[in-house]
Amino acid sequence: MAKTVPISGRKAGFANVWGFVAAFYVHGTLSILGISVLLVQSAHAFLVFKLLGAGYLFWIGAKSLLSVWKARQSVPVASVQESKKVISIRGAFVEGFLTNVLNPKVSMFYLAAFPQFLSIGESASQAYFLVSAHAAINLVWFSAMVLLLSKLRGLASSVGFTKWLKSVTGVVFIGFGAKLAFLKP
Template sequence: MDLVNIATFVLMATLLVISPGPNGALIVKTVPTSGSKAGFANILGFIAAFYVHGTLSVFGISVLLLQSAEIFFVFKILGAAYLCWLGIKSILSAWRVAPNAASLPSDPRENRKSMRVAFLEGFITNALNPKVSMFYLAAFPQFLPFSDSAPLAYILVSAHAAVNLVWFSAMVILLTQLKGLSVSTGFSRWLKSVTGVFFLGFGAKLAFLNS
């Protein structure tokens, strides 16, 4: 694999990453309410899921997912249901914001729990997204010239992970700078409601995705 192939893949991955999707919506939902650490935990969840999808693609297991209509249907419905659940959860929490919530001290145990939850939300959002498998299955044959190409495949996965890390870390930092807005109960309700609607939209889009 030469540098031109890697650069082309990075460009393709970048266009995928910066396009609106559930990952960005999750970051926007997480950072104002749970802080930057939870946002970075989301990102680590994204990256972990990429390596899972990359490994499945290397060993050809994802091919079965896309060749079997029944398995693909179950997988995409699970992913769609999870995104819709995140959307409903966000909308419901928008109207449970306590007026003085921003002034209450945080519980360290709750913060630790939020890190685990944030990581799992990031991981599951991508692990149950067949679009990620489709991306790897479509991209790998174009950029991996050898039949025994597992090491090269992980270079591409790492490149995809690096693009995600840079883009979404910048988003986390930006949202952290704007954190003062989240003190407003009205803004918090608006933000959670909007992100909830986006999650519902992404879930519905995924549910009607054709294999």
Template sequence: MDLTGLTAFALVTALLVMSPGPNGVLIARTVPTSGKSAGFANIAGFVAAFYVHGTLSILGISVILVQSAAAFTAVKLLGAAYLVWIGLKALHAAWRGGVSQVAVAPARRERTLARAFVEGFLTNALNPKVSMFYLAAFPQFVSHGESAAAAYALVSVHSSINVLWFGSMVLLFSKVSQAARGPGFQRGVKLVTGVVFIGFGLKLATQRAPV
């Protein structure tokens, strides 16, 4: 993968990571009661789930490319439709200006590191948004003929962005979480997400199947 493709992937994943979702909620519930270590255990669970999703996706890509060009086209169009759908939803949300200001209550009981890890893992392993990302969007960024190591490098990029964003949230919990829930931040992320995802979706729809 060239630098342009890597940058595009990093931009897409960064927008997904910064969008409000269950990972931020889990951090908000865990850290006040169980401390920073448990918050980082949550993040370790996130990363482990990404590698599980990534492995399944990489194995699937190999099968699809070997089977037929028609199968490749089906996955390509699914990925393009997914990105456009996410983009349209984000633009609609930004246009309406509706943002979530619901307070997240801390967990009542302290989490052990093992339990915090498992909660982080399950939150992402069972999250339909993460599954759809690795099923439909992730394959679009893996070029035909690239090694599994190159594909895993993309999983590592996704994981690193998660560690940076949610790690900052753990270390500066009150400030970062408050800013991330702010109406201006949420609306800005949704607007940029909408434009970028629709653009990528349309571009991927015109991508040719490998010969």
């Protein structure tokens, strides 16, 4: 989202947030159906899921760093401006969705949180209420971030800031990917 808003605008930022929020419902459904328990209990399934998520985060980070490196190779400033890839609304949604749905820590969060707030025999609608509350909190928080970033878009669209943001974003995503890859079940 921090990379999406300055380059692709507010609408793409909100699409990114909605993708992120939609993934909460996938994790919630998996938790309600008990599939998350299998994921946590099965070391092999957890490893596969974890490596998929880590690989995706690493790919996003490497792609961001590569774009900075490519921009430094080209001399004209106009080519740096043209190298900014505007992401579509659909692409922003998918990016947000994949970033969150491939994160096994969200499933573990639901497995840890749900039992504390649900009684045995409660309906799935009660569990979805908790998912919705979690999604709403994140929607408000990340929407505020989108609005803030869109207000700073003039600063954020400068070539120097864009390179800095992509560099930091790339390193952070690679770091998150590495942390996820070495996460113990």
